Every structure is written in C-alpha cells, then in structure tokens.
Amino acid sequence: MVEFAGWHMPLHYRSGILREHLTTRKHAGLFDVSHMGRFIVRGKNRLPFLQHVLSNNVAGLEVEESLYTTVPNERGGAIDDAYLYRFFEDEYLLVVNAVNREKVLRHFQQYLSAYGNVIFEDQTEDLVMLSLQGPAAKEILQKTISRGHLPEPLRNELAITHIGAARVLVARTGYTGEPLCFELFINRKDAVMIWDRLTDLGVQPAGLGARDTLRLEAGLPLYGHELGTDFEGNEIPVFASALSRFAVSFSPLKGDYVGRPSLENQFAALKKIIDRDFTLIDALPRIIMPVALIDKGVPRQGYKVFQGEHQVGYVTSGTMVPFWKSEREGIATRLTEEKGLRGICLALLDSDLYEGDELQIEIRGKMARSVVVPYHLRSEAPPFAWAILWDKIHQKTRDVIDSKTREKVRLLLDRSIDNTIWRQQYCINLIPSEQTPSKMVRLLSVMDPVCRYAEHKQVMAFSEAEIFYYQGTDFIAQVEGLLNTEICQFLGCAQVESRVVSGQMANTAVFSAMVDYLNRADRKSEQRRIRKVLNHHLIKGGHLSAQPMGALRDFVARDPKTEKAAVVNFPVLEDNPFQIDIPACLEVIAEHRPELIIFGKSMTLHTEPIGEIREFVDTEGIDCRILYDMAHVLGLVGSYFQRPFEEGADIVTGSTHKTFFGTQRGIIGSNYILDEPDFEFWEAIQRRAFPGSVSNHHLGTLLGLLMAAYEMTFFKDDYQKKVLANARAFARALKTCGLDVAGDPDISYTQTHQVILRVGYAQGPEIARQLEENNIVVNYQAAPEEEGFTAAGALRMGVQEMTRFGMEAEDFQELAQLIYDIVVHNRIVKEKAVSFRKRFLEMKFCFSAQQFEDRISRLHQLI
Amino acid sequence: MKEFSELKLPDNVKYAENHEWLRSEDGKARIGISDYAQEQLGDIVYVELPDIGSTFKKGEAFGTVESVKAVSDLYMPVGGEILSTNTALEESPELVNSEPYDEGWMIEIELTDDIQPDSLMSRDAYIESLKG
Numbered sequence: 001m002v003e004f005a006g007w008h009m010p011l012h013y014r015s016g017i018l019r020e021h022l023t024t025r026k027h028a029g030l031f032d033v034s035h036m037g038r039f040i041v042r043g044k045n046r047l048p049f050l051q052h053v054l055s056n057n058v059a060g061l062e063v064e065e066s067l068y069t070t071v072p073n074e075r076g077g078a079i080d081d082a083y084l085y086r087f088f089e090d091e092y093l094l095v096v097n098a099v100n101r102e103k104v105l106r107h108f109q110q111y112l113s114a115y116g117n118v119i120f121e122d123q124t125e126d127l128v129m130l131s132l133q134g135p136a137a138k139e140i141l142q143k144t145i146s147r148g149h150l151p152e153p154l155r156n157e158l159a160i161t162h163i164g165a166a167r168v169l170v171a172r173t174g175y176t177g178e179p180l181c182f183e184l185f186i187n188r189k190d191a192v193m194i195w196d197r198l199t200d201l202g203v204q205p206a207g208l209g210a211r212d213t214l215r216l217e218a219g220l221p222l223y224g225h226e227l228g229t230d231f232e233g234n235e236i237p238v239f240a241s242a243l244s245r246f247a248v249s250f251s252p253l254k255g256d257y258v259g260r261p262s263l264e265n266q267f268a269a270l271k272k273i274i275d276r277d278f279t280l281i282d283a284l285p286r287i288i289m290p291v292a293l294i295d296k297g298v299p300r301q302g303y304k305v306f307q308g309e310h311q312v313g314y315v316t317s318g319t320m321v322p323f324w325k326s327e328r329e330g331i332a333t334r335l336t337e338e339k340g341l342r343g344i345c346l347a348l349l350d351s352d353l354y355e356g357d358e359l360q361i362e363i364r365g366k367m368a369r370s371v372v373v374p375y376h377l378r379s380e381a382p383p384f385a386w387a388i389l390w391d392k393i394h395q396k397t398r399d400v401i402d403s404k405t406r407e408k409v410r411l412l413l414d415r416s417i418d419n420t421i422w423r424q425q426y427c428i429n430l431i432p433s434e435q436t437p438s439k440m441v442r443l444l445s446v447m448d449p450v451c452r453y454a455e456h457k458q459v460m461a462f463s464e465a466e467i468f469y470y471q472g473t474d475f476i477a478q479v480e481g482l483l484n485t486e487i488c489q490f491l492g493c494a495q496v497e498s499r500v501v502s503g504q505m506a507n508t509a510v511f512s513a514m515v516d517y518l519n520r521a522d523r524k525s526e527q528r529r530i531r532k533v534l535n536h537h538l539i540k541g542g543h544l545s546a547q548p549m550g551a552l553r554d555f556v557a558r559d560p561k562t563e564k565a566a567v568v569n570f571p572v573l574e575d576n577p578f579q580i581d582i583p584a585c586l587e588v589i590a591e592h593r594p595e596l597i598i599f600g601k602s603m604t605l606h607t608e609p610i611g612e613i614r615e616f617v618d619t620e621g622i623d624c625r626i627l628y629d630m631a632h633v634l635g636l637v638g639s640y641f642q643r644p645f646e647e648g649a650d651i652v653t654g655s656t657h658k659t660f661f662g663t664q665r666g667i668i669g670s671n672y673i674l675d676e677p678d679f680e681f682w683e684a685i686q687r688r689a690f691p692g693s694v695s696n697h698h699l700g701t702l703l704g705l706l707m708a709a710y711e712m713t714f715f716k717d718d719y720q721k722k723v724l725a726n727a728r729a730f731a732r733a734l735k736t737c738g739l740d741v742a743g744d745p746d747i748s749y750t751q752t753h754q755v756i757l758r759v760g761y762a763q764g765p766e767i768a769r770q771l772e773e774n775n776i777v778v779n780y781q782a783a784p785e786e787e788g789f790t791a792a793g794a795l796r797m798g799v800q801e802m803t804r805f806g807m808e809a810e811d812f813q814e815l816a817q818l819i820y821d822i823v824v825h826n827r828i829v830k831e832k833a834v835s836f837r838k839r840f841l842e843m844k845f846c847f848s849a850q851q852f853e854d855r856i857s858r859l860h861q862l863i
Numbered sequence: 864m865k866e867f868s869e870l871k872l873p874d875n876v877k878y879a880e881n882h883e884w885l886r887s888e889d890g891k892a893r894i895g896i897s898d899y900a901q902e903q904l905g906d907i908v909y910v911e912l913p914d915i916g917s918t919f920k921k922g923e924a925f926g927t928v929e930s931v932k933a934v935s936d937l938y939m940p941v942g943g944e945i946l947s948t949n950t951a952l953e954e955s956p957e958l959v960n961s962e963p964y965d966e967g968w969m970i971e972i973e974l975t976d977d978i979q980p981d982s983l984m985s986r987d988a989y990i991e992s993l994k995g
Contacts, residue, residue: 341908
C-alpha cells in the first residue's frame with residue numbers, strides 16, 4: 001500500500017505489477033479508481049460555464065455520451081486533463097485527477113461568480129469509481145447486470161444499468177488502451193458488493209503500478225508527466241500531447257474560453273509541423289512521442305534524450321513493460337503463453353523529429369540506442385489490445401522469388417483453373433453479395449467491347465442527342481440504350497444510368513450529384529455540402545459507402561455542434577436491432593430534417609419502411625431526397641419484396657451482381673422526368689457518372705449485363721419466390737438444429753436472401769475459416785452489439801447463388817445440418833460438402849444451353 | 864506482500880546490511896539479494912551486472928537492480944574480483960524474485976580479503992536487524 005495524493009492505495013496486489021498488467025491484457029483487470037475527483041455540475045448556466053473553463057465542446061455532448069478534455073490555463077498549458085460524462089439531461093459528471101482536485105476547484109471558483117446559477121457538488125466521497133478493462137470484461141460485466149443493458153459498443157458511450165439492486169452508471173471509457181473498457185460509478189454503499197461480485201467471477205484486482213504501465217503502453221498522457229508541469233516544474237503546452245486533438249475544440253459554439261488564443265497558436269503550429277513546415281515551431285517547440293529502446297535498459301522519467309551530440313528532449317514516462325508474445329498473422333493472430341519485457345517510454349522531443357529517427361537515451365551515464373515509433377499498442381482490433389514491437393513495424397520487404405516468366409505464366413493459368421474448379425464445382429457458396437453469372441453473360445463480357453471505349457454525352461445543341469466521342473460504337477451504343485430500357489422496366493422507373501461500374505460508385509455519383517444540384521444557383525462560392533444525412537450506422541449493417549468514413553465523407557457537411565460529419569442514424573428496435581424503429585425514426589427526422597435519407601444495408605433481414613417515411617416527410621414538408629441503396633436486394637425488386645418507386649423512393653442505386661444476375665457493375669434509377677424542375681438533379685447524376693466517376697465505363701461487363709437483364713426479366717417471378725422461400729427455410733432449419741439465428745422468429749427470421757447466424761463473440765473469423773476448410777463459404781460479420789469485424793460474432797449467409805443452381809428448401813435443410821456438424825461438433829465434412837455440391841452444378845433461371853448451344857460455341861471460339 | 868514469517872532466510876549464507884547475501888566455497892563467493900530485498904523491490908525487470916575481471920571494494924556499488932517503479936544499487940558485501948555473472952538474468956530477471964538464493968544469484972567473486980565474520984551477519988543477526 002502506498003500514499004497517493006492523500007489516499008491510501010495499493011501499488012499492486014499480491015500478484016505483482018507484471019502479472020496484473022498481463023492479466024488485464026489477456027483476461028480482465030479491476031481497478032479501484034475512487035481517488036479521482038468527481039464533481040456533479042448542475043444549474044441553468046452549467047453549459048456556458050463549462051464551455052468557458054474546459055477546452056472541449058460541451059455543447060456537442062449528447063445524453064449518454066462522454067468526452068475527454070483539458071482544463072486549460074491562460075497560457076495554453078493544462079491545469080488538469082479530465083473526462084466529462086453526461087448520464088442525465090440536466091447535469092454533468094466531471095472526473096479529474098486526484099492530485100489536482102483542490103487545484104481545479106480553486107481555479108473554477110474564479111469563474112463561478114461570473115456565471116450565476118451553477119451548482120458544484122463534490123461527490124468524490126459518495127460515489128465509488130471502478131475500472132474494469134480487458135478482453136473478458138464485457139462478458140463478465142454482462143453476467144452481473146440485473147436490469148438495463150451495457151452501453152453501445154463504441155468508446156465514450158454511456159448507459160445506466162443495475163447490478164443486483166444497485167444502480168450503476170457505466171461508461172465505455174478507460175485508461176489502459178483496452179478496447180473492451182468499462183468505468184463504473186457506484187453509490188458508496190453498493191461498492192463492496194459489486195467489487196466482490198466481479199472478483200468472484202474471476203477478475204484480477206490491479207493496482208496503481210499496473211494502471212501506469214498499461215496507460216504508458218497505450219501512449220496515454222499522465223498529468224505531471226506529459227501534461228501540466230513536468231518533473232522540473234516547466235509547463236508543457238497542451239498540444240504537445242497527441243490526445244489533445246480530441247480534447248480541444250475551436251467550435252464557434254464555444255466562443256471565447258480560457259486559453260483559447262494560446263491553444264489556437266499551438267494548433268496552427270501543429271498543423272504546419274504535420275506538413276513538415278517548421279516556421280511556427282516556437283509555439284510548439286516539443287511534442288510527446290513514443291520511443292522504444294533498441295539496446296537493453298530501462299528508460300525513466302527525466303532521462304535525457306540525444307540525437308548524436310545534441311540533446312533533443314527528455315523522457316516524460318518510461319519503464320520496462322511486459323507483453324504477451326503473439327503468433328500467426330493477420331486476423332488469425334493469437335496471444336501465446338510466452339511473455340516478454342520491453343523498455344518503452346514517452347518523451348518530450350523536438351518537434352522536427354519523426355518516426356524512425358534513431359536517438360540515444362542517457363541511462364546512468366551510458367547511452368542506450370532507441371527509436372521514435374508511431375505507437376506501442378493498437379486498440380482497433382477488439383477484443384484485444386495488441387502490443388506493437390518496433391522491429392515488427394520496420395519489417396523488411398519480402399524477398400520476391402524471381403522465377404522465369406514462362407514459369408509464372410504457367411503457374412497463373414494452372415492456379416486460375418484450379419480456383420475456378422474449386423469454387424464452381426466443389427464449394428457451397430453462401431456469400432450474400434455474390435452470384436455466378438450464366439455462361440452467356442460471362443462470354444459476352446469478354447467479347448470485343450471489353451477493349452473498347454464509348455464515352456458519350458448529351459449535347460443540348462443537338463436536341464439532347466447522345467454524342468459519342470469514339471468511332472465503332474454503334475453496337476455498344478444500342479446495347480447501352482437497350483440496357484437502360486430493360487432496367488427501367490425492371491425497376492419501374494423513368495430513368496436509368498448504367499455507366500457506373502459498382503454499387504459504391506453509383507452511391508458516390510448520387511452524393512456528388514446532390515452537392516452539384518444544391519449549388520446550381522451559385523457556382524462561384526465555396527460549394528456547400530449536404531447539411532444532414534440520415535443513414536444506417538455501419539455497426540447496424542449500414543454499407544461502407546453511406547458512412548462518413550466511406551464514400552459519404554467528401555459530400556456531407558460538418559455539424560458545428562458535434563464537430564463531426566452531420567450524420568444521424570436510423571434508430572432500431574430494442575428487441576430486434578435489424579429493424580428500424582419507425583416512431584423513433586420519425587422523431588429523428590422531425591428534429592434533424594435531413595436533406596438526404598439513405599435506406600439499404602449490407603447486413604439486411606427486412607424490407608425498408610420507405611412508404612411510412614415518405615408519407616411523413618411529405619406531410620411535414622421536409623425538403624429531402626430518399627435514396628434506397630438496394631445493393632444486396634436489387635434482384636428481389638417486385639411484388640414479393642419491395643417496389644421502391646411505388647413506395648416513394650426518389651432514387652435507387654444497386655449492385656448488379658448480388659441477387660441480380662449480372663456482371664459486377666452498378667446502376668442508378670430515378671423517376672424524374674423531363675420538364676419537372678427536379679429533372680436537373682437527374683442530369684447532375686448523369687454528369688457525375690460521366691465524366692464525374694468514369695471515363696471508360698467497362699463495355700465488356702456492360703454487354704454481359706444486358707443479357708443478365710433479359711434473364712432477370714424472364715425468370716424473376718420464379719427466382720424471387722424461390723430465393724425468399726429458401727432463405728426462410730434455411731433460417732428455420734438452422735434454428736431447428738439448435739443454432740442461434742438472428743431476426744424475428746415470427747416471420748421466419750428474414751424477408752431477404754440473407755440469413756444471419758450468431759456463433760459467439762469474436763468467434764466469427766475462426767468459424768468462417770473452419771467452414772471454408774469444409775468447402776462452405778460464408779463471411780463473418782459483426783452483429784449490432786459488437787465493436788468491429790475483429791470481434792465479429794456472427795456469420796452472414798445468402799441463399800441466392802445456390803438457389804440459382806437449383807437448391808430447394810429440403811436441400812437447405814440438409815445443408816443446415818452440415819453446418820451444424822461443423823460449427824458445433826467440429827466435424828470434418830468436406831467430402832460430404834463436395835458431393836452435396838455435385839448435385840447442384842446445373843444453373844437454373846437462365847436460357848438453356850441446349851437451345852443456344854451453337855451460338856455459345858461461336859462465342860467461345862471468338863475469344 | 865509476504866508476511867515476515869513467510870520470508871525465506873536460509874542459514875547457509877551470510878547477510879550484509881544492504882540486504883545482499885554471500886555464500887562462499889573454495890576461495891570463491893556467490894552473491895545475490897535476500898528474499899526480503901526482492902519483496903521490497905517488487906517485480907524485477909532488469910539487472911545490470913559488472914564486467915568479468917573488474918574488481919570492487921567492500922561497500923562499493925557493483926551494479927543495479929531495477930523494478931517497474933525504481934532503480935536500486937547493489938553493494939559488495941566484501942571486496943573481490945568478478946569471476947562470473949548470472950547471464951540467465953538477462954532474459955529472466957524474475958528469477959531474482961522467485962529464486963533469490965539459487966537461480967537468481969548475481970555475481971561470483973574471487974575473495975581478495977578474508978571474510979570478516981563480524982562484518983557480515985548470520986541469519987539470526989539479519990532477522991534482528993530487519994525487526995529493529
């Protein structure tokens with residue numbers, strides 16, 4: 001036990017610092033952090049007050065969210081760093097470092113008088129704070145919850161739950177770098193009960209020593225080391241710490257606040273430094289960087305750092321830190337039972353240094369070689385945090401085995417043949433985004449147009465005739481026209497654009513067109529972006545292209561309040577996160593009035609409520625466009641699934657190669673007609689397709705797609721019915737086997753071609769690999785309550801491809817049993833899978849080869 | 864932390880006031896730190912030992928032992944020339960914690976002084992000094 005900021009605390013438990021650190025990284029650690037200062041801030045003027053004394057934008061903090069901030073001083077240094085939690089509408093919980101509790105209070109007193117109506121309540125002694133961190137933390141905490149649920153699986157999310165009879169405030173925050181992180185605020189009287197319950201479930205208690213080694217490894221700043229005043233009493237600028245980018249806001253909503261001018265100078269210097277421009281370096285002469293030892297030794301706070309003869313800084317925090325060695329590569333990387341030790345530190349170094357620079361740390365008179373590294377630990381592959389050793393970052397490029405070209409040619413041909421046979425004849429293909437095109441479609445895709453150009457544009461001067469820039473284009477021009485007509489009929493709309501070569505490109509062209517259209521009156525000023533978008537969040541199954549980190553990024557405005565992309569997400573039902581909660585959705589629409597609503601998902605079990613939303617939007621008079629990205633379900637358009645334009649969609653985009661029979665391309669459809677004012681939007685879409693997105697629009701697959709469109713038109717009735725019936729039968733069969741099928745049992749789990757199976761948190765990748773070894777190809781998927789794909793606990797399957805090869809409901813039932821045998825009993829059923837596939841080699845829902853045999857042969861010969 | 868009664872304090876070694884122990888045989892002596900010392904230090908993460916052939920006087924610092932939190936000097940209980948060092952401690956410094964008197968030994972010296980029995984403590988004298 002040691003004295004720490006006036007509290008009596010364990011440096012470590014019997015287990016020791018190293019063991020506590022290692023157990024947190026592999027299992028779970030429990031820290032009593034009740035020494036931290038905790039204040040409740042209430043009162044009418046709480047928001048303007050906090051906006052003035054904290055560096056982050058408190059106005060952007062919604063209920064059930066938290067943020068990291070500094071308490072800045074006028075000079076641009078930090079009085080403390082802190083976390084602000086908003087569990088309730090009308091109050092904030094501010095958590096500060098124990099050692100600064102009095103100092104922060106005194107600092108706040110100075111400004112409190114200027115703002116009446118702010119109430120400060122010190123709850124440090126009434127509220128206990130525990131930190132539960134590590135890969136097993138979620139599972140263990142889940143076991144203790146008696147009422148309510150854990151926060152959303154994103155950092156900084158909050159929830160109010162109950163453990164036993166005790167109310168507990170839970171935050172997904174932490175100081176260890178563990179992606180599965182929970183901080184619990186508990187009433188004093190309930191604390192021991194909860195501590196005991198967690199330790200009884202096998203959590204390792206851990207003390208201050210491990211807390212420090214864990215946060216050092218994670219590169220997190222500690223007041224008195226990387227922030228505030230250092231060991232010599234010098235003030236460290238706030239932006240010296242890498243995390244300050246998340247802690248400081250210059251939002252217009254904040255107005256003037258303590259330290260703002262100095263912080264702005266530091267930020268201006270930082271932006272230039274990132275650009276390797278050191279003209280403003282005086283405002284930020286040194287920056288905290290992670291440094292790893294190359295030689296043996298232990299770097300510690302205060303040790304000088306040199307580059308040759310010249311001192312470039314000093315160590316702010318450092319020690320020898322343990323880690324688990326890992327084996328294998330990529331997503332199969334695993335922690336072993338073997339441990340190692342490494343000397344790592346954070347150092348305040350001249351701002352013109354960079355990753356890879358070799359430095360020397362003076363350890364008791366001797367120089368130890370070390371190197372600036374980008375990070376010591378990575379947290380983006382939950383459920384584990386992964387130690388990154390500097391020599392792995394500097395991996396040598398693999399030696400390329402240079403064999404003779406003829407040998408390479410032979411090898412490539414052989415392997416392509418093997419791969420095609422394997423996938424087409426020996427595998428059961430259940431990836432929902434894939435389809436096998438018919439022989440005709442494939443052959444047409446490699447006919448002459450595959451190497452040609454046919455760029456064209458409408459020219460108003462020629463009465464909007466399509467003018468082609470190249471010669472030899474009559475045939476393909478016709479093909480494109482016929483394709484557009486065919487898709488118009490299929491979708492039930494007036495216009496189709498088919499030059500986009502993927503579903504994502506189709507979406508990007510629509511987003512770009514929207515920005516173009518919104519600015520049509522003023523082409524001179526900075527073009528404004530889409531003010532607000534409503535979409536499906538990635539973790540709820542939304543597609544990448546509709547996310548701000550995907551294709552949407554450059555087309556959506558920043559929300560000055562949240563300082564993030566102006567995107568809100570469809571709320572989902574509590575008991576079925578795969579389905580939109582319509583009443584809650586209408587509230588979101590009324591509040592945010594989005595300019596663009598994007599329906600459609602890549603993990604999808606339900607139809608989209610286009611009709612209800614269209615009606616509401618029209619009644620409320622909201623000026624917005626409804627886009628239905630039908631990527632996965634394009635081939636299901638019709639009376640058995642949805643008729644998007646009838647239901648009220650403005651635009652439909654889609655991939656032509658998932659449930660649709662086509663080659664891999666995209667399409668855009670709309671109902672805008674000439675002479676309507678909105679038709680300008682359609683023209684913008686055409687322009688952003690060409691020349692906005694493509695120059696050559698891949699004529700080979702265009703030709704193949706026309707044939708596929710004929711196939712769809714002809715066979716869709718039987719095909720669509722069969723796909724939907726098979727999906728439901730498959731889902732029911734998997735459930736009957738005893739597997740955990742996601743979705744609503746009352747409707748047989750799915751309204752689409754997809755079936756989603758839960759296989760256990762973070763088990764997805766391994767089980768998908770196991771299935772592939774048995775020739776059943778599915779993909780692993782993170783379910784809505786999971787953090788990301790490395791923690792994926794579900795499998796996503798689609799019945800469309802195998803339905804096309806003639807599988808019926810009974811066949812899917814048989815397949816369900818095979819899958820069960822693999823997933824639950826670990827059986828090897830590869831032989832069975834191969835002979836199963838042998839029964840389904842003849843493609844249905846296409847024009848029979850017999851009838852067109854001679855023409856197909858001709859196509860073969862012409863290649 | 865171990866209870867006092869749980870500490871290993873063998874009587875086949877002599878103890879110095881800075882918590883080193885010494886075990887002599889045939890003109891050579893093996894030196895390490897006591898179980899009490901390693902308990903105080905916590906998890907040992909690094910041991911710096913001298914070069915073979917160097918000589919140190921009694922009471923001189925011959926190396927350092929580092930835990931997660933702190934660096935401590937190691938002092939010669941008697942003078943001598945370093946004959947060998949325990950290289951196993953490079954990969955496994957934790958041996959000092961688990962086997963302070965055996966696998967966790969640190970240096971082996973040639974004795975240039977005769978061992979002065981009064982200057983090193985017997986086990987009982989060491990225990991007295993810890994309690995006092």
